[in-house]
Amino acid sequence: MEKTLRGVGVSHGVAIGQVRHMGTAVLEPPATQIPTEDAPREQARAQAAVEAVAADLIARGNLAGGEAQAVLEAQALMAQDPELMADVSRRIAVGSSAERGVYDAFAAYRALLASAGEYLAGRVADLDDVRNRIVARLLGVPMPGVPDSDEPYVLFARDLAPADTALLDPTLVLGFVTEEGGPTSHSAILARAMGVPAVVALPGAADVAEGTVVAVDGSSGDVLVEPSTEKQEELRRIAAERKAALAASSGPGATSDGHRMPLLANVGGPGDLPAALEAGAEGVGLFRTEFLFLDDSAKAPTEEKQVEAYRKVLEAFPEGRVVVRVLDAGADKPLDFLTPADEPNPALGVRGLRTLLEHPEVLRTQLRALATAAEGLPVHLEVMAPMVADRKDAKDFAEACREAGLSAKFGAMVEIPSAALRARSILQEVEFLSLGTNDLAQYAFAADRQVGALARLQDPWQPALLDLIAFAAEAAQAEGKSCGVCGEAASDPLLAVVLTGLGVTSLSMGAASIPYVRTALGKYTLAQCRRAAEAARAADSAEEARAAAQQVLSGE
Numbered sequence: 001m002e003k004t005l006r007g008v009g010v011s012h013g014v015a016i017g018q019v020r021h022m023g024t025a026v027l028e029p030p031a032t033q034i035p036t037e038d039a040p041r042e043q044a045r046a047q048a049a050v051e052a053v054a055a056d057l058i059a060r061g062n063l064a065g066g067e068a069q070a071v072l073e074a075q076a077l078m079a080q081d082p083e084l085m086a087d088v089s090r091r092i093a094v095g096s097s098a099e100r101g102v103y104d105a106f107a108a109y110r111a112l113l114a115s116a117g118e119y120l121a122g123r124v125a126d127l128d129d130v131r132n133r134i135v136a137r138l139l140g141v142p143m144p145g146v147p148d149s150d151e152p153y154v155l156f157a158r159d160l161a162p163a164d165t166a167l168l169d170p171t172l173v174l175g176f177v178t179e180e181g182g183p184t185s186h187s188a189i190l191a192r193a194m195g196v197p198a199v200v201a202l203p204g205a206a207d208v209a210e211g212t213v214v215a216v217d218g219s220s221g222d223v224l225v226e227p228s229t230e231k232q233e234e235l236r237r238i239a240a241e242r243k244a245a246l247a248a249s250s251g252p253g254a255t256s257d258g259h260r261m262p263l264l265a266n267v268g269g270p271g272d273l274p275a276a277l278e279a280g281a282e283g284v285g286l287f288r289t290e291f292l293f294l295d296d297s298a299k300a301p302t303e304e305k306q307v308e309a310y311r312k313v314l315e316a317f318p319e320g321r322v323v324v325r326v327l328d329a330g331a332d333k334p335l336d337f338l339t340p341a342d343e344p345n346p347a348l349g350v351r352g353l354r355t356l357l358e359h360p361e362v363l364r365t366q367l368r369a370l371a372t373a374a375e376g377l378p379v380h381l382e383v384m385a386p387m388v389a390d391r392k393d394a395k396d397f398a399e400a401c402r403e404a405g406l407s408a409k410f411g412a413m414v415e416i417p418s419a420a421l422r423a424r425s426i427l428q429e430v431e432f433l434s435l436g437t438n439d440l441a442q443y444a445f446a447a448d449r450q451v452g453a454l455a456r457l458q459d460p461w462q463p464a465l466l467d468l469i470a471f472a473a474e475a476a477q478a479e480g481k482s483c484g485v486c487g488e489a490a491s492d493p494l495l496a497v498v499l500t501g502l503g504v505t506s507l508s509m510g511a512a513s514i515p516y517v518r519t520a521l522g523k524y525t526l527a528q529c530r531r532a533a534e535a536a537r538a539a540d541s542a543e544e545a546r547a548a549a550q551q552v553l554s555g556e
């Protein structure tokens, strides 16, 4: 029966399709003893599951090709390791069920690998994945990770980690719904990058049965469960009309009286470029280079591999601006070889620039790769550091850039309230600022961006966040330098109008949002943007700020 669930809409559009759940971590199978006479049957079950998983990994490898194929084939070999299988059989012979035997045998093998040195320890994650697949098959629960499907689907998940999302096939995912995650979570960011509708912080998402047809409205945050055929048709018609109207928008970003506001794209790698170019992005305002590092979290990509990826992005905007953020590892983007495993509070730990200053060789390689990639290109390369807290951080980063011989502008992201408050002092060391409003909200409100229940506090309309943005923008203006926004705040068309009024100098967002923002900006003069910004800052809550801006703009 039709019913409506309500979450937070974070990526515009409507998706209609069947629900496929992201498989969650495999639970530990119970350690109950089985009767001896059941052992041969359990051993056969284990053998069949191992063979099926190995065959599946090989089939996926054939489809993926390249480096992924080599990794998947190595995993298939791991699954069929004769010693491991012999251990599974032995355990079953003395009373383990098939799933428990697999679980324990892999645990023993895992401990052996982990103690065997760095390279093998790096394979532990792959081994865990193989074990999870075999145990899931034996238990008859969905495979952990991204669903295996040949048909397009709406992905339901508790939350999505960047490492999961790297494996998603954009031609199959119609939209996302997550139970956790706020408007700045990586699920939201990825949905916007892929241009698919998404709703986050939806209570009860886990209870919607696999295969149920849903309609996801990424603007309102509504998820209709089992919508009628008429309703589906109506939603499709409205979405198509809207898309056609937006497709007609083109050209550089500007207010109706010609105040320029460059509209740039946030990209995670060369794969996001076609959408950015199609949307008419004027450059890249945030290249999240950590996605390059996620393929193998045990070591950094080689300098050559980095040069290749950077060059592709730089070549896409020959005369444009490309702002590259150096590696932002840690917290919600951990990398095995860099991120301490035992931090009590990773979001407040060694992450972003802090990690790079502790591992200068990683920063050096990245900066050198950028310098090589930019050689001979007319592009305006800008390089910025994530999580700059104060002037010393900014100075250390600028020095590292100079030492690497990089001819680019160096900048600092403003993601920590201290950096917004002391933006002028930071600007003594760097040439531009870029507001990372996702983390800035997280740290200003002490509200973890991955926790759906705190979505209210991560709302980028919060007046306190608008104040911090205004501080940074005013400081940059006073220093004659630029201050853009590259956090998700820039992708909300109405908020983009307010940000323009607050004095920011460019807006960078997932490509799919660019036409929406361009259309909204083109409706108002700079003076109207400023009045809307003033009204929003004078409000006491995010809802009031939104309503106040709306009222100012509609009343004029």
Ligand code: PEP
Pocket (backbone or CB within 6 Å): 189, 286, 288, 328, 415, 435, 436, 437, 438, 439, 440, 486, 487, 488
């Ligand atoms: C931000 O924090 O606003 C930002 C742009 O960085 P990320 O979302 O990658 O942390």
Ligand code: MG
Pocket (backbone or CB within 6 Å): 386, 415, 436, 438, 439
């Ligand atoms: Mg950030």
